[in-house]
Amino acid sequence: MIEKYTVYEAMAAAVSHELNDFENWFIGLATGSTTIQILSRVPIVSMALAQHTHAPNSIMAPGRCMNPVISEIPTGMECEFSTELLYWRCESNRGFGGYLSERGEVDVGFGSAAQIDKYGNVNISAIGDYHRPKVRLIGAINLPCHFSRFKREIIIVMHKKRTFVDKVDFVSGAGYLDGPGAREKAGIPGGGPCMILTDKAIFDFDPETKLVRLKSIHPGVNLDNVLENTGFTHDYVPKNVPETSSPTDEELRLIREVIDPRGVLIPR
Amino acid sequence: MPELKEKLCSLSGAAGLIRDGARVHVGGFSMNDRPMAFVSELIRRGVKDLTLICHTGSIEADILVGAGCVKRIEFAYVGLEEFGLAPNFRRAAENGEIELVEYSEHAAFQRFTCNTRGESFFAMHEMLGTDLPKVNPDIKEFISPFDGSKCHLVPAADPEWVIIHAPMGDKYGNILYLDKYGMDNHDIVASRACDNIIVTVEKLITRERVFALARLNLIPRFRTTAIVEVPYGGHPSSCLGIYDYDKDHMKMYAQMAGDPNEFRRYLDKYVYGVKSQIDYLELVGFKNLMKIREVGGGLQ
Numbered sequence: 126m127i128e129k130y131t132v133y134e135a136m137a138a139a140v141s142h143e144l145n146d147f148e149n150w151f152i153g154l155a156t157g158s159t160t161i162q163i164l165s166r167v168p169i170v171s172m173a174l175a176q177h178t179h180a181p182n183s184i185m186a187p188g189r190c191m192n193p194v195i196s197e198i199p200t201g202m203e204c205e206f207s208t209e210l211l212y213w214r215c216e217s218n219r220g221f222g223g224y225l226s227e228r229g230e231v232d233v234g235f236g237s238a239a240q241i242d243k244y245g246n247v248n249i250s251a252i253g254d255y256h257r258p259k260v261r262l263i264g265a266i267n268l269p270c271h272f273s274r275f276k277r278e279i280i281i282v283m284h285k286k287r288t289f290v291d292k293v294d295f296v297s298g299a300g301y302l303d304g305p306g307a308r309e310k311a312g313i314p315g316g317g318p319c320m321i322l323t324d325k326a327i328f329d330f331d332p333e334t335k336l337v338r339l340k341s342i343h344p345g346v347n348l349d350n351v352l353e354n355t356g357f358t359h360d361y362v363p364k365n366v367p368e369t370s371s372p373t374d375e376e377l378r379l380i381r382e383v384i385d386p387r388g389v390l391i392p393r
Numbered sequence: 394m395p396e397l398k399e400k401l402c403s404l405s406g407a408a409g410l411i412r413d414g415a416r417v418h419v420g421g422f423s424m425n426d427r428p429m430a431f432v433s434e435l436i437r438r439g440v441k442d443l444t445l446i447c448h449t450g451s452i453e454a455d456i457l458v459g460a461g462c463v464k465r466i467e468f469a470y471v472g473l474e475e476f477g478l479a480p481n482f483r484r485a486a487e488n489g490e491i492e493l494v495e496y497s498e499h500a501a502f503q504r505f506t507c508n509t510r511g512e513s514f515f516a517m518h519e520m521l522g523t524d525l526p527k528v529n530p531d532i533k534e535f536i537s538p539f540d541g542s543k544c545h546l547v548p549a550a551d552p553e554w555v556i557i558h559a560p561m562g563d564k565y566g567n568i569l570y571l572d573k574y575g576m577d578n579h580d581i582v583a584s585r586a587c588d589n590i591i592v593t594v595e596k597l598i599t600r601e602r603v604f605a606l607a608r609l610n611l612i613p614r615f616r617t618t619a620i621v622e623v624p625y626g627g628h629p630s631s632c633l634g635i636y637d638y639d640k641d642h643m644k645m646y647a648q649m650a651g652d653p654n655e656f657r658r659y660l661d662k663y664v665y666g667v668k669s670q671i672d673y674l675e676l677v678g679f680k681n682l683m684k685i686r687e688v689g690g691g692l693q
Contacts, residue, residue: 227499227519250495251486255528261486263472263479266449269497270519299522311522312543 130372132324133167133391134380135343138372139327140171143320146180148232149225152187153267160237163281166390168235169195173384174376186225191217195384229274229315236271237282240293243337243359245300245318245330248293255295268298277319284323289356301335326351327369337361341369400566402619407591408434411554414442419453420557420580423474424638427453427630428558428593430623433664436460446550448501452630455479458491459656465492469501476643480650494529504550508586516544555587558627560635562594566617569609571634584612591619593626595635623670625682636685
């Protein structure tokens with residue numbers, strides 16, 4: 126068994142298990158270098174891994190590319206609209222992401238946020254009062270669509286206490302709003318968030334209460350460390366929290382030798 | 394046949410068309426295809442109280458906000474992607490100096506599409522559940538008379554001016570794109586959403602070339618108000634297929650814009666301190682311009 130692997134490899138493998146065959150997957154614009162690593166490069170590797178293992182008929186859409194040949198990417202994607210993306214070899218690169226996403230044909234989207242609350246609502250607009258914010262952020266961009274049109278949304282963030290709050294200051298993307306039945310009442314057609322992935326743990330949502338709960342903790346991270354870095358005040362820790370399953374030898378081989386042989390997406 | 398009307402204009406002549414308080418869309422997407430030479434000319438002319446209609450705003454929005462040209466900004470995103478938050482936009486918003494009118498991304502795009510159809514508003518469902526309608530009074534809740542579903546009505550973008558940067562065009566205002574970049578380019582949509590279009594181009598071409606390359610003519614001359622030849626007119630953003638965005642310059646911009654005094658120094662050097670595009674390009678330097686060149690990239 127391969128003992129040593131990076132947290133990004135573990136994250137990519139964990140996400141790949143959430144992806145099914147015959148699905149459409151979409152990632153969009155990311156701001157800031159850490160966000161780009163976890164929101165762009167890790168999902169690309171996880172989508173490629175799923176395609177190499179159990180989901181060959183799925184469609185991967187990083188920005189405007191359909192199914193780019195990931196192993197040939199010359200350098201790590203800097204951002205959705207970096208010009209290098211225009212030269213990736215792929216199946217189609219003509220306005221692909223737009224209609225797929227707006228029509229609601231995306232099964233899984235990937236998003237990040239500055240704040241996530243206990244019902245999975247996300248904020249990337251402003252911290253504090255909207256009109257005189259403490260921190261003005263980038264703006265809602267495509268999260269309203271991710272959270273209302275897509276069938277499932279995977280939220281990926283670095284694990285910081287201030288990110289996990291009881292109530293977001295502004296709803297840029299609608300999670301389960303204020304609890305069970307709220308999405309239906311608001312008339313939201315799509316499915317909502319299904320998972321929060323961090324560099325320390327995975328959260329999911331209780332199907333009854335719609336509250337965030339801790340699903341698993343990554344190998345090498347202990348529970349105290351997760352608790353110290355999580356700002357939720359509701360009871361989000363079930364009795365027995367398992368360890369996130371380690372990537373298998375075959376998954377690591379695929380990531381290192383087939384998908385990302387030059388280590389441009391996942392730093393070694 | 395009588396002579397065709399020429400639409401060739403100087404940068405200052407074209408920028409002089411934009412009055413204080415105008416509703417303006419500056420073209421481009423994220424770090425790409427921004428008419429930055431034109432934006433700098435607007436700043437030099439001291440234009441004020443603009444309403445900037447963006448979808449994915451970047452350096453063009455940030456620098457106009459920082460230079461005090463903007464009163465109101467309609468947007469889905471203002472940021473510098475890999476270079477982080479937009480510092481001037483952030484500062485102005487936190488100090489309550491600009492009016493923020495925020496939409497979802499598709500709403501921001503469809504506002505332009507709506508104008509291309511000659512309509513004044515449209516309905517959509519993707520902002521349900523978000524707080525956007527609570528802070529943006531222009532998003533109106535509505536019940537569909539067809540299926541009874543809750544949705545939102547959104548007004549058209551209604552730009553008075555659309556300003557874009559493109560690879561080439563002729564003096565009569567035909568605007569041509571490289572094959573690969575035209576079709577899903579939002580600037581083409583924006584050009585059809587407005588009566589007044591100013592285009593800066595990398596290079597003027599002859600009318601004969603336009604006829605030879607008719608398939609690339611995505612903005613025919615009857616749509617264009619003024620055309621200006623500005624080599625590297627998108628710098629430090631890209632002009633897709635001709636040069637990439639200048640990462641070193643963008644890093645410097647993002648850093649300097651983080652501090653009001655440093656940002657003033659940036660403006661003094663790269664905007665107020667230059668009298669022409671040649672001045673500007675000499676300041677940026679030949680080596681830097683060579684580094685970002687990617688002629689032929691569009692042929693891949």
